Amino acid sequence: MKIEVKLDTTELEAALTSLTNAMRDTTPLMQGLAQVMAEASDRAFENECDPITGAKWPKLHPDYKAQRAEAGHTGPMLQRNGTLRTSMHQEYGHLYARYGTNLTYAAIHCFGGITRAHWIRPRDKKALAWRKGGKSYVRRAVMHPGSEIPRRRFLGAGPQDKQDMQELMADYIRKGLNQR
Numbered sequence: 001m002k003i004e005v006k007l008d009t010t011e012l013e014a015a016l017t018s019l020t021n022a023m024r025d026t027t028p029l030m031q032g033l034a035q036v037m038a039e040a041s042d043r044a045f046e047n048e049c050d051p052i053t054g055a056k057w058p059k060l061h062p063d064y065k066a067q068r069a070e071a072g073h074t075g076p077m078l079q080r081n082g083t084l085r086t087s088m089h090q091e092y093g094h095l096y097a098r099y100g101t102n103l104t105y106a107a108i109h110c111f112g113g114i115t116r117a118h119w120i121r122p123r124d125k126k127a128l129a130w131r132k133g134g135k136s137y138v139r140r141a142v143m144h145p146g147s148e149i150p151r152r153r154f155l156g157a158g159p160q161d162k163q164d165m166q167e168l169m170a171d172y173i174r175k176g177l178n179q180r
Helices: 010-022 027-047 062-070 083-087 106-111 159-178
Strands: 089-093 096-100 118-120 128-132 135-139 142-144
Touching (some): 027 096, 027 159
Antiparallel strands (some): 089 096, 128 135
């Protein structure tokens, strides 16, 4: 006795062909993923919080906060003149999506760290002058030991962002399967 089973794979083949065609250019999907990353970063700047954990950024050092206030800036952190936030940009294409900035100082603000030691010299005077502890000081230059910059992460994807990305990918695959 011979048993023969025949399967009609026409539907499966058509679905796989549609999916293959959709994956030939994933630029629309990558554009959506880059947009989710951009929105996460915008929320981080807006709410002054880590986009991954939702934790608030560390407060500004009181001396620096006073210095900013003297200069007339009482706005949000990392946005003294808006250069960092406006430098953020998306890049995407077939099989890649990126969001970030090319500003050299962005990394230390995003990941934290210690700046290198450096000389401070007067810009338009012959010497630096300041008071500390009731005593006056005058110097032609001083060696700054470097500053500790706390992490104020503004790049990354939190749980909701990851879920949004997964939904974008699932929708893209579903649309690819349905294009036949």
